[in-house]
Amino acid sequence: EVQLLESGGGLVQPGGSLRLSCAASGFTFSSCAMSWVRQAAGKGLEWVSAISGSGGGTYYADSVKGRFTISRDNSKNTLYLQMNSLRAEDTAVYYCAKTRGAYYGSGSFDFWGQGTLVTVSS
């Protein structure tokens, strides 16, 4: 059974940093591209970042480019999102999502975690 378990969310001040983790199990982690998708309260989904199965390719939405860094440790089956210079508009539930296959651009996110809430406020 595929499981994705996010952690690391919480309250942080504007300009602060936070690192999210997503522990994966039930599938061959290194074979799948992974993404982070966020959702502000009462709002729609927003793709944030993606990483290839090997970790050699990383991709970002313009809204987070230069501030967020996605990475993965295939030996630990874990995905990460390092978030720096956080802003109020980054407040959202952050989901990690597995791509159905190797190419994140297909957008075929077939499994999602339960989400972790990030609140940026003073």
Place this chain on the structure above:
Amino acid sequence: QSALTQPPSASGSPGQSVTISCTGTSSDIGVYDYVSWFQQHPGKAPKLMIYEVSKRPSGVPDRFSGSKSGNTASLTVSGLQAEDEADYYCSSYAGSNNLVFGGGTKLTVL
């Protein structure tokens, strides 16, 4: 990258069919066959319903179907059931390593 355009709401009675549109541009939906649809119930994570325009993951009822014409993709739900009431989001690859979502459509089963 601009979001895809979806109607904010849609509705239908049990047993009826409803179609939700997702309008993009010639830079996303119009040129890539990487359109997905997600269902999201309140307080839950999204669920993949359709990928690559019209493919259904295993376990998704065949009442759900997807299509694309020009810059617009569509999700059709046939034989509406009460449990289909949810928010639906489309997504598309938009080139230049970008992925965009629609604003979401709230489907109400009357």
